[in-house]
């Protein structure tokens with residue numbers, strides 16, 4: 001309790017010396033209270049006699065106070081600059097970073113393919129497209145933000161007894177082959193496989209799945225052929 005009172009007086013003392021005439025009445029009151037204080041004052045090296053008995057604004061601690069004020073001001077500016085920098089870094093890193101999509105091929109009883117060239121698969125049934133990176137008309141994902149992404153696709157096909165499973169899907173990034181999944185099988189008539197990859201993408205990079213020329217996906221009545229991806233964490237592009 002005593003320490004608290006002392007601390008309060010200490011603050012009052014500083015207030016009395018730092019403030020100017022605007023709040024004279026309140027300060028006079030504080031000043032008078034301080035002057036009439038009977039206990040010991042924790043002034044340390046400061047000249048308490050001067051602080052409380054003579055005119056306000058006298059020499060006692062004015063030098064130390066202005067040094068303290070200056071140092072506090074400079075440190076506050078430093079802290080403020082640090083906070084602003086941190087704030088813009090956080091905004092840069094988190095802006096528009098909820099990116100995820102999941103899409104599936106529409107159910108089909110017949111076959112997709114074969115074609116005479118590699119054809120990108122348009123997974124048209126979109127159940128999630130956060131950040132609008134996925135375009136179902138083209139089957140292409142365009143990275144809205146640079147970062148590390150995870151992509152998964154499942155290749156499923158079911159053929160009758162007469163035909164053979166002959167499929168090959170490849171995951172492409174900007175025209176470059178990344179991963180594939182294939183089947184050339186006269187024994188099974190139904191099969192599926194799944195590929196997952198992690199990819200570093202620049203903003204605007206495109207990722208899609210191609211069906212290779214001459215191959216086909218058949219009998220997927222349950223939309224087992226899916227393509228999905230999400231941003232694991234963003235990068236800041238230099």
Ligand SMILES: *[C@@H]1O[C@H](CO)[C@@H](O)[C@H](O)[C@H]1NC(C)=O
Pocket residue numbers: 117118170177212213
């Ligand atoms: C289709 O993909 C295959 C396998 O990646 C590749 O060898 C071939 O050059 C591609 N065809 C075209 C026209 O790009």
